[in-house]
Amino acid sequence: MKQRADYTERIIIDPKIMVGKPVVKGTRVLVEVVLERLAENLDVKTLFEDYPRLTEEDVKACLTYAEAVIEGEDVFSIPQEHPSAQV
Numbered sequence: 001m002k003q004r005a006d007y008t009e010r011i012i013i014d015p016k017i018m019v020g021k022p023v024v025k026g027t028r029v030l031v032e033v034v035l036e037r038l039a040e041n042l043d044v045k046t047l048f049e050d051y052p053r054l055t056e057e058d059v060k061a062c063l064t065y066a067e068a069v070i071e072g073e074d075v076f077s078i079p080q081e082h083p084s085a086q087v
Contacts, residue, residue, distance in 0.1 A: 007068065010061035022065060024058045027051070034062040 012025045022031040029051055037047050038059070048054055 007061040007064040010058055011065045024054060024062065027053050029054060029058075031062045031065055034059060035066055038063075 010025050011022050011031060013020055013022050017023055018028055018030055023029055024031070024034070034047070034051075034054070037050075038044070041047075044056070044059060047059070
């Protein structure tokens, strides 16, 4: 099993910064924004051009944070009604 990189040195949650949403330490860049930008375009070059204070380690920390959040979620299936059951 691979060892997950530690994000806690790079990702912070502080109610005084961006209303307590997770950000890259020393910036006001939301983890959410980094993930959205990566989803739009995996070329980190453009991300770094728009946010020059970000580093590759910051981006990895954002991904690791997201992985940790998803890993901790409880997932329940929701039964789907079949269209033929609707009247």
